[in-house]
Amino acid sequence: MSTQIGVTIGVELDAAGRHPAAWRLPGARPAELFTAAHWRRLAETVDAADLDLLVVPDSFRLGSSDDRDQRGRLDAVAVTANLAPLTRRTGLVPVVTTTHTEPFHTQKAVATLDFTSRGRAGWQVEVSTTPAEADLFGRKAAAAPEVLWREAAETVEVVRRLWDSWEDDAVVKDLATGRFVDRDKLHYVDFAGENFSVKGPSITPRSPQGQPLVIVPVRDEPSLAVAAAHADVARLEAHDVPTATRWAAGLEGTVLLDVEVLLRRDASEAQDVAAHLDELSPGHGPRALRHVGTPASLVELLRDLPQGVGGAVLVPLDLPATLDLVASDVVPHLGREPFTGRTLRDRFGLPRPASRYAVEATR
Amino acid sequence: MTQRASKRQVHLGAHFPGVNNTTVWRDPRAGSQVDFSSFEHLARTAERGLMDFFFLAEGLRLREQRGRIHDLDVVGRPDTLTVLNSLASVTTHLGLAGTINATFNEAAEVARQFASLDHLSGGRAAWNVVTSSDAFTGENFRRGGYLAHADRYVRAREVLDVAREFWDSWAPDALVADPATGVFARGITEVEHHGAQFDVRGPGLLPRSPQGHPVLFQAGDSDAGREFGATYADAIFTMHGTLEAGVRFTADMRARAVRNGRSGDELKILPGATFVLGDTLEEAKENAREIRFLQVGPEQAVAFLEQVWGRDLTGFDPSGPLPAFEPEVTSDIAQGRTRMTKDPRETARTWRELAAANGWTARELVVEVTGRQQFVGTPEQVAAEIDEYVQADACDGFILVPHLTPAGLDEFVEKVVPLLQERGSYRTEYAGQTLRDHLGLQHPHAVPSVRATA
Numbered sequence: 180m181s182t183q184i185g186v187t188i189g190v191e192l193d194a195a196g197r198h199p200a201a202w203r204l205p206g207a208r209p210a211e212l213f214t215a216a217h218w219r220r221l222a223e224t225v226d227a228a229d230l231d232l233l234v235v236p237d238s239f240r241l242g243s244s245d246d247r248d249q250r251g252r253l254d255a256v257a258v259t260a261n262l263a264p265l266t267r268r269t270g271l272v273p274v275v276t277t278t279h280t281e282p283f284h285t286q287k288a289v290a291t292l293d294f295t296s297r298g299r300a301g302w303q304v305e306v307s308t309t310p311a312e313a314d315l316f317g318r319k320a321a322a323a324p325e326v327l328w329r330e331a332a333e334t335v336e337v338v339r340r341l342w343d344s345w346e347d348d349a350v351v352k353d354l355a356t357g358r359f360v361d362r363d364k365l366h367y368v369d370f371a372g373e374n375f376s377v378k379g380p381s382i383t384p385r386s387p388q389g390q391p392l393v394i395v396p397v398r399d400e401p402s403l404a405v406a407a408a409h410a411d412v413a414r415l416e417a418h419d420v421p422t423a424t425r426w427a428a429g430l431e432g433t434v435l436l437d438v439e440v441l442l443r444r445d446a447s448e449a450q451d452v453a454a455h456l457d458e459l460s461p462g463h464g465p466r467a468l469r470h471v472g473t474p475a476s477l478v479e480l481l482r483d484l485p486q487g488v489g490g491a492v493l494v495p496l497d498l499p500a501t502l503d504l505v506a507s508d509v510v511p512h513l514g515r516e517p518f519t520g521r522t523l524r525d526r527f528g529l530p531r532p533a534s535r536y537a538v539e540a541t542r
Numbered sequence: 543m544t545q546r547a548s549k550r551q552v553h554l555g556a557h558f559p560g561v562n563n564t565t566v567w568r569d570p571r572a573g574s575q576v577d578f579s580s581f582e583h584l585a586r587t588a589e590r591g592l593m594d595f596f597f598l599a600e601g602l603r604l605r606e607q608r609g610r611i612h613d614l615d616v617v618g619r620p621d622t623l624t625v626l627n628s629l630a631s632v633t634t635h636l637g638l639a640g641t642i643n644a645t646f647n648e649a650a651e652v653a654r655q656f657a658s659l660d661h662l663s664g665g666r667a668a669w670n671v672v673t674s675s676d677a678f679t680g681e682n683f684r685r686g687g688y689l690a691h692a693d694r695y696v697r698a699r700e701v702l703d704v705a706r707e708f709w710d711s712w713a714p715d716a717l718v719a720d721p722a723t724g725v726f727a728r729g730i731t732e733v734e735h736h737g738a739q740f741d742v743r744g745p746g747l748l749p750r751s752p753q754g755h756p757v758l759f760q761a762g763d764s765d766a767g768r769e770f771g772a773t774y775a776d777a778i779f780t781m782h783g784t785l786e787a788g789v790r791f792t793a794d795m796r797a798r799a800v801r802n803g804r805s806g807d808e809l810k811i812l813p814g815a816t817f818v819l820g821d822t823l824e825e826a827k828e829n830a831r832e833i834r835f836l837q838v839g840p841e842q843a844v845a846f847l848e849q850v851w852g853r854d855l856t857g858f859d860p861s862g863p864l865p866a867f868e869p870e871v872t873s874d875i876a877q878g879r880t881r882m883t884k885d886p887r888e889t890a891r892t893w894r895e896l897a898a899a900n901g902w903t904a905r906e907l908v909v910e911v912t913g914r915q916q917f918v919g920t921p922e923q924v925a926a927e928i929d930e931y932v933q934a935d936a937c938d939g940f941i942l943v944p945h946l947t948p949a950g951l952d953e954f955v956e957k958v959v960p961l962l963q964e965r966g967s968y969r970t971e972y973a974g975q976t977l978r979d980h981l982g983l984q985h986p987h988a989v990p991s992v993r994a995t996a
Contacts, residue, residue: 209719210717215662218662239650241744241745241747251747253748254658257627258662260628261628261630264628264632279648281684292624294578317741345618357840359617360618379682
């Protein structure tokens with residue numbers, strides 16, 4: 180295991196960028212946003228820059244009802260899976276929501292991403308709050324964040340149990356007895372919670388990392404509680420530093436600060452582009468701290484992160500321009516040592532956990 | 543040349559030999575059934591062999607026998623769609639087909655997943671739609687969502703109807719993405735569906751994918767299954783052991799398609815087929831026999847008999863005759879797979895006669911009765927036989943089921959594919975980019991919408 184030395188830097192990439200008007204900027208290639216080529220270009224930049232995380236957001240929302248806004252979204256597991264064979268270094272983290280998706284499907288999808296990325300998979304937990312998302316499934320009504328995050332916590336719990344449900348050495352291929360697996364090393368999880376029950380074991384053997392990295396966004400008290408109890412890594416979607424500092428104080432493990440970024444080599448140009456985007460599509464204020472400026476000013480921000488914060492997830496408002504500058508003009512100035520480990524957990528200094536069922540068996 | 547060009551073309555798919563009892567894990571050449579390198583190897587081999595598609599099955603619960611997880615066959619597989627999406631970036635033409643169960647997935651979600659695969663692969667996605675009425679598998683899901691057996695195809699039809707509405711909910715030209723006019727997308731309609739299985743409402747979340755709809759595969763040999771396939775599917779997976787049975791099945795399916803307002807040729811009939819090659823017929827037969835006995839070890843033979851006899855046969859010696867006592871008529875000893883036979887006592891009687899007439903031990907009997915359609919012979923013989931099936935319209939081609947992971951297709955591609963090409967029955971290069979192109983299927987929006995008539 181070799182831990183990343185220096186500040187942790189991830190990026191969240193959303194088609195042409197988080198700003199719904201970003202597709203209109205020069206260089207955005209909007210007709211290609213739903214192609215593999217678009218994602219491949221972005222991922223090659225991220226991987227070559229040795230960034231720690233590439234997060235692909237997801238939801239069942241179409242988003243804006245305005246014809247002028249970027250709309251539509253590829254399934255995030257599909258995107259990260261597509262990128263897995265094309266990248267070698269960066270962790271790949273799809274957002275998978277817990278409100279309408281079956282936990283059994285989520286756990287096998289992320290475990291499989293861990294296989295196809297050879298140990299670089301993570302999972303960012305998210306909930307679906309809107310009636311529109313609920314209507315798309317027609318199974319249950321929309322609910323308050325407290326309710327949805329309690330269900331998300333149950334989902335993380337059952338997903339982790341399912342990841343452990345095959346011990347590492349369950350496949351025995353024993354010629355003498357004709358057994359392919361040792362069924363004593365496969366475990367029913369027998370989870371029965373408030374929202375669902377799952378029998379187990381998983382259909383998928385234990386993945387390279389044992390447990391892919393679990394990331395939880397923090398934006399309110401319910402999500403903070405889930406991050407504190409269940410996350411390997413928390414992302415703070417705070418609008419100001421005091422809030423971020425207060426949340427970070429309640430968290431163990433790695434805490435990353437979300438920063439929406441729009442970079443240009445010239446600060447006033449960056450401001451102009453940001454103002455132009457807001458003019459094209461008004462009403463999309465920051466969902467986290469926002470930094471509009473130069474690579475140098477972003478470097479300063481990242482060198483001076485709040486107490487308890489170990490790094491940042493940069494969310495470019497526009498792509499690929501801002502990402503290209505992050506790679507060329509920000510990362511080289513952060514004094515990061517090249518990562519020499521193998522898995523995403525290695526990057527975060529997290530050991531590969533033993534299966535809880537194997538541990539129980541040896542007690 | 544004219545005659546060559548007019549020959550019916552053989553279509554081939556490559557089945558990943560993951561979890562099943564035909565996979566030989568005891569062979570020292572057998573590799574991992576979960577590492578990505580195995581999937582990549584088979585997919586690259588299939589693409590080198592200019593095959594139409596790679597096919598991946600699905601599992602949602604580990605099989606059990608006598609209340610315990612079945613431990614003799616290869617167990618454990620990755621998530622179908624995730625593997626296919628990863629394979630999309632290491633292949634360029636190969637179709638990517640996966641089984642996804644319509645019972646344990648929601649229409650909006652699965653429609654978007656297949657549209658995503660279709661976008662990311664540039665039009666190479668196929669969905670093998672299966673349904674389950676299985677409470678055993680349902681225990682892994684939120685609602686324990688299982689169905690009355692009779693409702694399986696009701697559910698399947700409704701899932702597909704809703705999925706198609708989602709795939710069509712962006713107009714063909716909805717993605718404008720023109721910075722000059724400032725219009726990103728327009729013409730996105732809301733799906734509004736209220737049926738027995740689903741109450742859903744909302745817009746599709748993606749622009750129309752390159753194939754419009756992913757290619758739809760279906761398997762299921764009951765009357766309801768055949769009718770469903772003839773109405774909805776582009777390709778049918780089947781198992782028909784002989785040329786004559788294949789001709790009958792294919793004629794029946796084409797006639798059903800026509801009754802549903804389609805052209806019979808729109809339906810591609812693709813049986814699963816194993817193959818064993820040798821330099822001579824005798825060598826191939828010897829190889830096949832070795833493989834069968836590796837597949838059916840003494841433990842597998844007993845496990846198979848337990849499924850028919852409906853009881854614990856611990857201590858039974860499969861190197862002797864079949865059990866002398868009668869099978870239990872009602873039993874649920876095997877979970878997660880269909881019971882072999884509806885009348886086990888009749889089956890036992892037939893098998894005892896068969897074993898006695900041939901002097902077979904119990905294990906030898908199992909080897910014989912569990913054999914599937916196989917092409918066994920020299921590459922020349924196998925190529926000729928495959929061609930014969932297709933020219934006789936017993937099928938449009940085959941889904942090859944190798945017995946070895948991951949190199950089980952190498953020899954076929956090296957030796958049989960060139961002979962099919964020489965016969966003028968197989969492509970020498972991919973003519974198009976999408977799976978619809980490979981299969982000769984029309985874009986779904988080039989033909990009138992098909993509706994269930996049953």
